[in-house]
Amino acid sequence: MGDLTVTRVAADRYWLVGSYYLQEWHLRWFREHLPAGGVQIENLSESWLGFSLSGPRSRDILAALTSSDVSDRGLPFMGCVSVKVAGIPAVVARLSLTGELGFEINVPAARQDALWQALMAAGTPLGMRPIGMRAQDSLRLEKGYGVWSLEFSTSCTPDMAGLGRFVAPDKGDFIGRAAYLAAQATGPDMKLVLLQVESTDAMATGYEPIYCGDRRIGYVTSGAYGHHVQRSLALAYVETALCTTDDPLSVTILGQPRAARILPAPPYDPTGSRLRG
Numbered sequence: 001m002g003d004l005t006v007t008r009v010a011a012d013r014y015w016l017v018g019s020y021y022l023q024e025w026h027l028r029w030f031r032e033h034l035p036a037g038g039v040q041i042e043n044l045s046e047s048w049l050g051f052s053l054s055g056p057r058s059r060d061i062l063a064a065l066t067s068s069d070v071s072d073r074g075l076p077f078m079g080c081v082s083v084k085v086a087g088i089p090a091v092v093a094r095l096s097l098t099g100e101l102g103f104e105i106n107v108p109a110a111r112q113d114a115l116w117q118a119l120m121a122a123g124t125p126l127g128m129r130p131i132g133m134r135a136q137d138s139l140r141l142e143k144g145y146g147v148w149s150l151e152f153s154t155s156c157t158p159d160m161a162g163l164g165r166f167v168a169p170d171k172g173d174f175i176g177r178a179a180y181l182a183a184q185a186t187g188p189d190m191k192l193v194l195l196q197v198e199s200t201d202a203m204a205t206g207y208e209p210i211y212c213g214d215r216r217i218g219y220v221t222s223g224a225y226g227h228h229v230q231r232s233l234a235l236a237y238v239e240t241a242l243c244t245t246d247d248p249l250s251v252t253i254l255g256q257p258r259a260a261r262i263l264p265a266p267p268y269d270p271t272g273s274r275l276r277g
Helices: 020-033 057-061 111-125 133-143 177-186
Strands: 002-011 013-018 048-053 080-087 088-094 102-108 192-195 209-211 217-225 230-237 249-253 256-262
Touching: 002 080, 002 088, 013 020, 013 177, 048 057, 048 111, 057 102, 057 111, 088 111, 102 111, 133 217, 133 230, 192 249, 230 249, 230 256
Parallel strands: none
Antiparallel strands: 002 013, 048 102, 080 088, 088 102, 192 230, 192 256, 209 217, 209 249, 217 230, 249 256
């Protein structure tokens, strides 16, 4: 199905945000499952655009551009509101892939440049600067966050990916319930873990094999250098029986085995206090 953020913005209206390159995939699924009547779906990908604003001063920047309450009370973690930002109608969700306090701000496409100019004017004096996807990958890996098409895919079950706590099989029938229960009965053969890799000159990027001794026990899904924690990090699937092992592991990077160990918690802000701050 994909990686979607679903927000109920009114009693009969929902706002869904997913990976842009998967929009046709998502739309095909929704159209196949659309009820015969009473529900409409509209693709807003070309008419709404925006920016992700993250960091310890992100709330200060946003507050300078809106008269609405964006404190914890007005916009709690995982909340979503329709407000004006720099005088522009916007949908603002309190979400962040960086592990810091953050907001996703979406506006009509014709006003995106005006939003950019307003953000830069308010944020530059506070140290704000644009970042790219490589920087975001580094930040998300310091938190152990997985993403669709790398850590999450149609071949992974919720329990494999550590997402079983979000599935409620007792709430009644839903698409995929029978498959989930069947997979849960046997348990996953592999689970997603976060690795610290002893490598400073080359990073794992994906599909590098992981060994325990001479036996291959898993593979990397994505990797990057965590500049804040100063460690080479990788998300990976390893055999379930070895997810808590103290045995030496290795990741083969560019043909060379690099020592690795499974981290019991993310190396950056493991309690998530900064994200919810």
